[in-house]
Amino acid sequence: xSSKAMKQPVALxxxxxxxxxxxxxxxxxxFLWTLWGSFKVELDFFSKADWRNALTGARTMVExxxxxxSTGYEGAWVQEExxxxxxxxxxxxxxxxxxxxxxxxxxxxxxSRSSYRYTFWLLITALIFRxxxxxxxxxxxxxxxxEWNLWGILPTTIIVLVAINQPFTLWMLxxxxxxxxxxxxxxxxxxxxxxxxxxxxxxxPVMWPGVITTGLxxxxxxxxxxxxxxxxxxxxxxxxxxxxxxxxxxxxTEGNVMFAVAAVVSATAPxxxxxxxxxxxxxxxxxxxxxxx
Amino acid sequence: xxxxxxxxxxxRWGHVVGxxxxxxxxxxxxxLVLLGPSGCGKTTTMRMIAGLEDATxxxxxxxxxxxxxxxxxxxxxxxxxxxxxxxxxxxxxxNIRFPLKVRGVDTALHDERVMQAAERVELTDFLxxxxxxxxxxxxxxxxxxxxxxxxxxxxxxxxxxxxxxxxLRVSTRAQIKNLSHDLAATTIYVTHDQIEAMTLxxxxxxxxKGVVQQVGSPTExxxxxxxxxxxxxxxxxxxxxxxxxxxxxxxxxxNVEIAGLAGPDGRVTLGFRAEDASVANAGGEINAPIYTxxxxxxxxxxxxxxxxxxxxxxxxxxxxxxxxxxVSIHVHKDHCHLFHAExxxxxxx
Numbered sequence: 097x098s099s100k101a102m103k104q105p106v107a108l109x110x111x112x113x114x115x116x117x118x119x120x121x122x123x124x125x126x127f128l129w130t131l132w133g134s135f136k137v138e139l140d141f142f143s144k145a146d147w148r149n150a151l152t153g154a155r156t157m158v159e160x161x162x163x164x165x166s167t168g169y170e171g172a173w174v175q176e177e178x179x180x181x182x183x184x185x186x187x188x189x190x191x192x193x194x195x196x197x198x199x200x201x202x203x204x205x206x207x208s209r210s211s212y213r214y215t216f217w218l219l220i221t222a223l224i225f226r227x228x229x230x231x232x233x234x235x236x237x238x239x240x241x242x243e244w245n246l247w248g249i250l251p252t253t254i255i256v257l258v259a260i261n262q263p264f265t266l267w268m269l270x271x272x273x274x275x276x277x278x279x280x281x282x283x284x285x286x287x288x289x290x291x292x293x294x295x296x297x298x299x300x301p302v303m304w305p306g307v308i309t310t311g312l313x314x315x316x317x318x319x320x321x322x323x324x325x326x327x328x329x330x331x332x333x334x335x336x337x338x339x340x341x342x343x344x345x346x347x348x349t350e351g352n353v354m355f356a357v358a359a360v361v362s363a364t365a366p367x368x369x370x371x372x373x374x375x376x377x378x379x380x381x382x383x384x385x386x387x388x389x
Numbered sequence: 390x391x392x393x394x395x396x397x398x399x400x401r402w403g404h405v406v407g408x409x410x411x412x413x414x415x416x417x418x419x420x421l422v423l424l425g426p427s428g429c430g431k432t433t434t435m436r437m438i439a440g441l442e443d444a445t446x447x448x449x450x451x452x453x454x455x456x457x458x459x460x461x462x463x464x465x466x467x468x469x470x471x472x473x474x475x476x477x478x479x480x481x482x483x484n485i486r487f488p489l490k491v492r493g494v495d496t497a498l499h500d501e502r503v504m505q506a507a508e509r510v511e512l513t514d515f516l517x518x519x520x521x522x523x524x525x526x527x528x529x530x531x532x533x534x535x536x537x538x539x540x541x542x543x544x545x546x547x548x549x550x551x552x553x554x555x556x557l558r559v560s561t562r563a564q565i566k567n568l569s570h571d572l573a574a575t576t577i578y579v580t581h582d583q584i585e586a587m588t589l590x591x592x593x594x595x596x597x598k599g600v601v602q603q604v605g606s607p608t609e610x611x612x613x614x615x616x617x618x619x620x621x622x623x624x625x626x627x628x629x630x631x632x633x634x635x636x637x638x639x640x641x642x643x644n645v646e647i648a649g650l651a652g653p654d655g656r657v658t659l660g661f662r663a664e665d666a667s668v669a670n671a672g673g674e675i676n677a678p679i680y681t682x683x684x685x686x687x688x689x690x691x692x693x694x695x696x697x698x699x700x701x702x703x704x705x706x707x708x709x710x711x712x713x714x715x716v717s718i719h720v721h722k723d724h725c726h727l728f729h730a731e732x733x734x735x736x737x738x
Contacts, residue, residue: 279474282441285461286468286545287488287535297491301478 127364134357135164141357168358172343178359180332181339185319185363187250188335192257192318196265197311199258201303204269205295209281219270222263230260231323238327248330256328257318264317265310272306273299308377312370319367336363391452391465391542391575392417393438398447400433400599407433409599411447420569420576424586425596426622431579434596435545438577440464451542462492467536468545471552473528475520475535481507482516485534492539506538509568526557533565537572544569544576550585562588583623587611595619613726617733620660620726626690628660629700632730640725642695644677649722651737656730663690665724668704673717675700679710691716 102109129150133141136149137156143149153163160167172178207215237256241247276299284294300307319336326338334342340363343356371378393415400407408430415421423431436442438449440461449456456464467488475484485503494502507513510530520528529549536544549565550558566589569576580586586593587607595602595610595618603615614620620628633642635657640647647659666675668691677693684690689708692701693716702718710716727736 277472277474279470279472280476282439282461283468283470283474284476284487284491285441286439286466288462288492290460290462293491297487298476302476 130357130364131361134168134354134361135166136354137165137167138354142353168354169362171352172355172359172362176339176343176355178336178339178355178362181334181336181359182362184250184329184333185335185337188254188257188325189315189318191254192261193311193314195254195258196261196314197307199262200265200269200310200314201300201307203266205273205299207266207270208273208276209278219267222266225260226263226267229323230321231327233260234324234327241328247328248333250329250333253325253328253335256324257321260324261314261317265314268310268313269303269306272303272310276302305377308374312374312378315370316367393543393575393577394448394450394453395434395438396448396450398434398437398444398449400430400437400442401445406599408437411601413594413601413604415575415577417575418573420566420578420589420591422586422590422593423577423579423596424581424583424593424622425602426581428598429596430599431581431594431596432547433599435468435547435577435579438464438543439466439468439545464543465541466543466545467539467541469529469532469536469547469549471548473520473532473552475528475531477520480517480519481512481523481531484520484531485512485538488535488539494539502538506534509537510534510564525553526561529553529561533568537568540572540574542575544572544574546576546578548580549578550580550582565589584625587623595622613735614660615735617658617660617728620728624662626663626701628662628726629666629698629702630728631659631695631698631700633657633659633696635727640727644693645675645695647674647720647722647725650725650727652727653736657736658728658730658733660726660728661720661724663701663703666702666718666720668702668708669717669719671717673719675718675720676715677718678713679716681712682710691718693718 133150135156136153137159139155140149140153143155146154149155156165157163159165207218233256238247241252246252280298280302281291281294284298285291289297321335322337322341325335326341329335329338331342336359340356340359343352343359395411395413395415398411399409411430411434423434425431433442437444440456440459440463444457451464451466476487479487482503485506486499489499489502504513507516510533512527512530512534515523515527520531523531529552532549536546546565550561553561562585565578569589578585578589590607592604593607593610594604595615597618603610603619605613610619610623614623614628617630621630631642631645633640633645633656635641635650635652635654637654638648638650638652640650640652640657640659642659645659650659675693675695677695680692680694680699682689682691684706686706688706689704690701691704691708691710692699694700700718728734729736
């Protein structure tokens with residue numbers, strides 16, 4: 097690959113290198129800016145006097161004697177107990193992903209192997225539910241949740257997130273399963289498997305990249321969700337995203353906005369690690385189709 | 390080992406008939422070939438025997454036991470799929486071993502059995518490879534090894550050679566024939582290639598649109614086709630078929646006159662094989678200008694047009710002539726087959 101790239105004209109190579117570098121800077125800038133700013137005080141990062149204060153940290157120097165300070169992080173994690181939100185997010189994500197993947201793989205497999213026409217309508221119905229804005233579901237749920245005393249707790253949120261997420265996982269896994277030839281199931285069955293054994297021993301090992309890709313998307317949905325979690329969780333059960341929003345909402349107290357900035361950095365870091373860790377599976381999951389026996 | 394009885398089995402999907410009234414007993418150790426064009430129901434028949442498709446009607450018996458309601462795994466059959474259906478995440482060794490593993494065969498026996506099967510199909514050098522790293526012929530042999538690793542009652546093969554190139558097909562065909570002879574298991578083999586059917590089969594079943602046309606040994610099918618469909622499907626080139634009139638034992642069509650035939654008066658279809666006719670200088674039964682001339686190496690194929698149909702005759706390899714030149718073709722009356730003009734069914738015998 098590199099040798100082929102080296103054969104291109106010098107001008108083109110220079111141009112594309114500059115383009116990529118520029119693009120990288122533009123794309124990464126908001127993240128880097130936030131990361132840098134999270135170690136400053138509010139009057140620097142949101143400076144009205146001079147935007148360069150955010151870079152140099154003039155006020156931070158005055159207040160803390162150093163250009164960097166961890167007060168934002170301390171405020172968020174210790175004073176406001178952001179770790180609770182992290183824990184809640186972990187619980188919500190774990191169960192949302194586990195439940196929707198379990199139902200999604202079994203359902204997607206069944207739909208992909210069924211010869212009945214109603215499978216098509218099931219998938220279309222799923223697509224319609226997927227297309228609806230999540231908030232429309234929440235509006236309908238709110239009243240019964242209050243009535244039955246289910247509002248504000250994590251299991252309720254998990255169920256709603258699964259409901260919103262399930263159509264997507266079903267679709268995605270269904271299309272992955274359809275790419276796996278039916279002969280593979282049949283061969284396994286003739287070789288001595290029950291339908292479920294064929295699924296477990298033959299189909300799922302081939303499906304791993306698809307399951308991981310779908311799982312990651314489910315995870316991101318649960319991790320990033322704001323509409324559902326902000327409406328359905330009480331203050332003590334909040335996950336990270338609504339917690340960050342609540343930091344931003346309290347601008348009366350100076351410095352609280354910096355809790356939000358610090359929390360944003362804390363919430364973004366795991367995503368980077370996760371995507372980098374699974375990138376190989378994600379790429380092969382997205383480009384799957386080479387499973388021909 | 391296993392006798393298979395198919396009693397009037399049928400397969401329908403709504404109004405579509407896949408297989409209609411298939412009734413046959415397949416003897417123990419027999420090599421049966423189901424032959425027909427695509428969509429004729431041959432694969433469906435095999436899949437019903439395997440248990441991958443439910444029969445709409447009729448009974449399937451293996452060794453006298455009705456298996457209609459048994460799962461594929463409980464029928465003790467092994468199948469080679471057209472696409473091979475190897476497990477892509479397992480290497481060759483694990484692929485071959487899989488049937489032993491899921492059937493709970495004593496693990497102490499696995500290695501020996503897998504090695505035996507791999508040796509049989511000359512795969513011992515590739516045991517560590519994944520299917521993706523194998524050629525088409527090697528994948529095909531893995532599928533074969535996976536089928537023979539346990540000793541099933543019945544082998545089912547669904548067009549196992551159709552994805553191979555022509556040369557490999559010939560050698561693998563020989564290998565399959567040898568293998569089935571050694572294993573002495575009942576084998577059902579599906580193909581649309583009449584040469585495979587002729588070379589491999591003890592008995593051939595010719596099918597068309599779900600209906601059995603003829604059951605017989607390759608010789609019977611070739612020498613006495615039951616109808617025009619079988620006649621035109623078997624042989625390379627297929628049997629020449631000419632529409633004409635019979636009057637008093639003489640067949641007449643444009644440029645054709647063959648006397649001394651035993652058949653009723655009226656419209657009939659006459660059939661004869663290219664190798665049963667010869668090119669004469671004059672006085673032959675067919676006299677027409679040459680339509681085309683094909684050099685095959687071992688012979689020269691001379692074609693003329695009778696009515697709308699092409700009639701091919703195998704001439705000596707040294708025969709040369711020009712397109713449009715008149716040619717006389719000699720067809721002996723004993724080599725002629727007569728078929729009913731409307732139904733296509735064989736007349737006589």
